[in-house]
Amino acid sequence: QSVLTQPPSVSGAPGQRVTISCTGSGSSIGSGFDVHWYQQVPGTAPILLIFGDNIRPSGVPDRFSASKSGTSASLAITGLQAEDEADYFCQTYDTSLSGWVFGGGTKLTVL
Amino acid sequence: QVQLQESGPELLKSSETLSLICTVSGYSISRDHYWGWIRLPPGKGMEWIGSIYHSGSTYYNPSLKSRVTMSVDTSSNHFSLKLNSVTAAETAMYYCARMGGDYGASSWYFDLWGRGTLVTVSS
Numbered sequence: 371q372s373v374l375t376q377p378p379s380v381s382g383a384p385g386q387r388v389t390i391s392c393t394g395s396g397s398s399i400g401s402g403f404d405v406h407w408y409q410q411v412p413g414t415a416p417i418l419l420i421f422g423d424n425i426r427p428s429g430v431p432d433r434f435s436a437s438k439s440g441t442s443a444s445l446a447i448t449g450l451q452a453e454d455e456a457d458y459f460c461q462t463y464d465t466s467l468s469g470w471v472f473g474g475g476t477k478l479t480v481l
Numbered sequence: 482q483v484q485l486q487e488s489g490p491e492l493l494k495s496s497e498t499l500s501l502i503c504t505v506s507g508y509s510i511s512r513d514h515y516w517g518w519i520r521l522p523p524g525k526g527m528e529w530i531g532s533i534y535h536s537g538s539t540y541y542n543p544s545l546k547s548r549v550t551m552s553v554d555t556s557s558n559h560f561s562l563k564l565n566s567v568t569a570a571e572t573a574m575y576y577c578a579r580m581g582g583d584y585g586a587s588s589w590y591f592d593l594w595g596r597g598t599l600v601t602v603s604s
Contacts, residue, residue: 404587416578470532
């Protein structure tokens, strides 16, 4: 059971928009800690997709965006492409656990 | 190009000590970053294990703290993880990563990752 809750899977057709939620608690996202997002194609190293709630590292397309409200955060991907098929997971800090915590991951399927 | 590469035994028996090394190339681990270990058990989410600075300063996951030791070797540009008394439930992909963030540890993230190494613990 991960500290941050994500849907196990989402799917969308090419060109569509999908969102992935990440739900925490008052001691994590609800405390205002930054939320970060990663993309991982199976068998490869995870890639930092979004940091600081909504900042894209250099090289990440602007099709990827994120937001945060209350105890939840979400990642949005617009103009879905086949290459976006991957696992996505969120990460933040939890003060009650005194450490960095992750979501369970969401598998995105591009139909 | 900065690269991280995990290495170490891939098969252990229950109660043994897991020992992994993360070799960093293209970047000095003596620069201003913490370096961390994260694991991904099959069918579960990522779990942060611990992080270390080149000075030896560490943060450990409280749930693992009694069994974890991390160290850094700046001359070889690598850092290490030891986790003792492992169980079959700790079979996982183990990743090393560089931590980034401009302010306060609570804002940090993992900006560069290795490809991971699968460690299997047999009972």
